[in-house]
Amino acid sequence: MRLRHIFSETGAGLRQNLTMTLAVVMTMWVSLSLFGAGLLANQQVDLMKGRWYDKIEISIFLCTPDVQGDNCDPGQDATDAQKQVIQQTLLSNPEVAGDGVYFETKQMAYDEFQRAYAGSPIRDSLTVDQMQESFRVKLKNPEEYEGVVSSVQGLRGVQKVQDLRQYLDPFFNALNFIQWGTIVASGLLLIAAALQIGNTIRLAAFARRREIGIMRLVGASNLYITLPFLFEAVFSALVGAALACGTLAAGVYFVVMQKAEPAIRSIPWIGWSQTGLAMLGVAVVGLVLAVVPTLVTTRKYLRV
Amino acid sequence: MIRFESVSKTYDGQRRAALDRVNVDIDKGEFVFLVGASGSGKSTFLRLILREQRATRGKVFVAGRDLGKLHSWKIPAMRRQIGTVFQDFRLLPNKTVTDNVAFALQVIGKPPATIKRVVPEVLELVGLDGKGGRLPEELSGGEQQRVAIARAFVNRPMILIADEPTGNLDPATSIGIMKLLDRINRADTTVLMATHDSTIVDQMRKRVIELDDGEVVRDQSRGVYGYQ
Secondary structure: OHHHHHHHHHHHHHHHHHHHHHHHHHHHHHHHHHHHHHHHHHHHHHHHHHHHHHHHEEEEEEEOOOOOOOOOOOOOOOOOHHHHHHHHHHHOOOOOEEEEEEEOOOHHHHHHHHHHHHOOHHHHHHHHOOOOEEEEEEEOOOOOHHHHHHHHHOOEEEEEEEHHHHHHHHHHHHHHHHHHHHHHHHHHHHHHHHHHHHHHHHHHHOOOOHHHHHHHOOOOOOOHHHHHHHHHHHHHHHHHHHHHHHHHHHHHHHHHHHHHHHHHHOOOOOHHHHHHHHHHHHHHHHHHHHHHHHHHHHHHHHOO | EEEEEEEEOOOOOOOOOOEEEEEEEEOOOOOEEEEEEOOOHHHHHHHHOOOOOOOEEEEEEEEEEHHHOHHHHHHHHOOOOOEEEOOOOOOOOOOOHHHHHHHHOOOOOOHHHHHHHHHHHHHHHHOOOOOOOOOHHHHHHHHHHHHHHHHHHHHOOOEEEEEEEEEEEEOOHHHHHHHHHHHHHHOOOOEEOOOOOOHHHHHHEEEEEEEEEOOOEEEEEEOOOOOO
């Protein structure tokens, strides 16, 4: 019976401030959608990093008479003794995966070259002897490549150390930028939404100052006076969050699942589980955004 | 019921005390007029009892409780023992007479069955039976003040505070309101009324406490208004 009266007060408040309520719902909708999109982008980048980093290997190319570097004996292939030292160095490095060292001979490199350029005139431009021998190394943690690279870089017989990360990093930097850009932009919008909720509650408290004055006078508890305002804010936040969740679901379905995934199959795409996680984040942030400014505002304006 | 022990109140940013070492003791069931010029400290006196303000020095007791030591979350429960009536009635304009009175019970969580039973009783007591469905604007000033009194009294408080309850009413209507307050007082409710209405004070011959510049200058049982 107590709750019924509180709910009727909440309903009256929502109707009284219909336009403000709509404004709050729309702000919440847009900012939470953007925030959710940020969360989705985050997870997409993580998925792609996980997939690609797994495939990343360090290639250590050895000297040939044609391809020379600072550590090469002039006009010569890397010697067996030099290869031995390089292999030992790699195997003893704790960052290298258990059976992560693989030696590619000139013949294997040639075969790979033939396969990669099948049907192209370049195919016949090189001979087996012109190919480069190399060690291919897989790491336990692809992020920790610097130690391995520097440990072999100075060894005799090493012509060049190539790490694919240096090609992927600019790409991931761009993705990170987008990812954080979305989150910062949505953060600003969320702050705006929180301030707007605070202001709405202040207006609502002002519109009901007569009622509130009488409630205080006859001894209504603070909780009882605060609850309708809290419910009002939570209601707006929940509607905003629900709309944002719908927007995210539609975005994932129509943009990712229908368009992006069939077009680019080589990379992993986020699915419903990641979307669910983003929705959860949106709901929690939406609730916090409603409750915190309301409590702060009511404490200030409804003091006993 | 209400005891002021050497109470002083100075508002922030003011040098002069609104109340200065006030000692007052009001027993259960008393009827007391609080008189004095504007700015003499009457409103501060009432606000301290309602714990809308805290005493700067000294102690205020209401129903045996030291308001200075009362936790803020206990204030609402304390206020339920005090009914309050104002010069400007303070009714909710979009609620009917019945709803205005019921509102005071709803917001302290009384069950609907109780509200349904108690509200007509109290409307009859204040002489408004049959007018429960009206809106405040359809009532005369005297009737509106009766609604306010009904709202203040519906929870059967131990103390009724009235701040200039007849200030907006003509003399004839005022007499009716005073009769009503007297009736409530006879039901063992302590009534404390701040007023400028010398005719009423002189006619009623109740205890009179006079404030001047924040000090009690007179405390007289069966007193008169006594100053111009």
